[in-house]
Amino acid sequence: MPDLEADFRFTQVCLQDYLDCKRRFQLRYLIKQPWPAHVVEPADAFEHHIEQGKQFHRLVQQYVLGIQVEVLNRFAVDPPLADWWQAFLKCGLEGIPEVRFPEHTRATSLAGYGLVGKYDLIALSDAGEVWIVDWKTSRRVPGMNELRLRMQSRVYPFILSREGLRHTGNRPIEPDRITMRYWFAGDPRNPKEFTYHQEQYAEDQEFLENLIHEIEMTADEVFPLTEDKQVCRFCLYRSLCDRGVEAGSFSDLVSDVEDLGEWPEGIDLDQIEEIAF
Numbered sequence: 001m002p003d004l005e006a007d008f009r010f011t012q013v014c015l016q017d018y019l020d021c022k023r024r025f026q027l028r029y030l031i032k033q034p035w036p037a038h039v040v041e042p043a044d045a046f047e048h049h050i051e052q053g054k055q056f057h058r059l060v061q062q063y064v065l066g067i068q069v070e071v072l073n074r075f076a077v078d079p080p081l082a083d084w085w086q087a088f089l090k091c092g093l094e095g096i097p098e099v100r101f102p103e104h105t106r107a108t109s110l111a112g113y114g115l116v117g118k119y120d121l122i123a124l125s126d127a128g129e130v131w132i133v134d135w136k137t138s139r140r141v142p143g144m145n146e147l148r149l150r151m152q153s154r155v156y157p158f159i160l161s162r163e164g165l166r167h168t169g170n171r172p173i174e175p176d177r178i179t180m181r182y183w184f185a186g187d188p189r190n191p192k193e194f195t196y197h198q199e200q201y202a203e204d205q206e207f208l209e210n211l212i213h214e215i216e217m218t219a220d221e222v223f224p225l226t227e228d229k230q231v232c233r234f235c236l237y238r239s240l241c242d243r244g245v246e247a248g249s250f251s252d253l254v255s256d257v258e259d260l261g262e263w264p265e266g267i268d269l270d271q272i273e274e275i276a277f
């Protein structure tokens with residue numbers, strides 16, 4: 001069984017995979033097993049949704065970089081992308097400071113490995129308050145408690161607090177200056193957000209270090225399969241694990257569709273500053 005490579009880079013997606021199912025982490029990141037099944041049915045509708053989600057992220061990035069909205073409108077014609085785009089233009093950046101860095105990648109070193117976050121948007125106020133904004137195009141809008149428990153909600157503010165921003169000299173940012181906002185294209189007037197704080201930072205550090213150690217020390221030939229068979233309904237490996245061949249329904253999908261696309265394989269490593277992991 002392949003071990004964790006010394007240059008393995010942890011992300012919120014792979015850590016979430018590990019928490020959801022250790023075997024999925026092993027198959028996806030250690031064995032690098034090709035995915036033999038569809039995530040959900042109907043597959044065409046799902047793939048179309050993923051493609052439109054990526055297109056939405058590109059449009060927002062270009063908008064934040066200053067491309068004229070009249071130009072971008074031409075690329076947002078088909079539903080649901082056209083609706084997401086119009087919703088974004090109305091209120092996607094409401095209350096977000098003007099100094100904005102879209103599609104920003106930051107990394108830190110933890111427990112001897114790299115930990116990487118790829119942020120949809122980071123914004124900085126004159127007073128030094130920092131916003132992390134994540135665009136979600138999932139059909140389902142999760143509740144606040146569920147969101148707080150997602151690895152993204154722990155990993156993103158943690159990395160940013162530790163590493164700061166190039167713009168401000170890479171100095172650490174006090175946790176309570178960081179706000180994380182999730183903006184949902186399907187519920188654009190009700191973004192969900194929370195402020196980070198020192199106790200959470202300390203808790204996250206301990207939790208993430210322990211998790212990475214646990215993964216590093218696992219010597220099982222076959223990592224444990226999740227006991228929650230609901231998770232398998234939306235997993236590409238279900239035929240390998242003898243957990244059924246039928247895909248779950250797209251309308252019941254609970255994961256972030258963004259996490260099921262090419263990320264994290266799509267990390268542009270050139271964007272990550274040199275860090276001695």
Ligand code: SF4
Nearest residue numbers: 021225232235238241
């Ligand atoms: S099918 Fe189920 S047990 Fe197998 S890797 Fe996927 S989530 Fe884990």
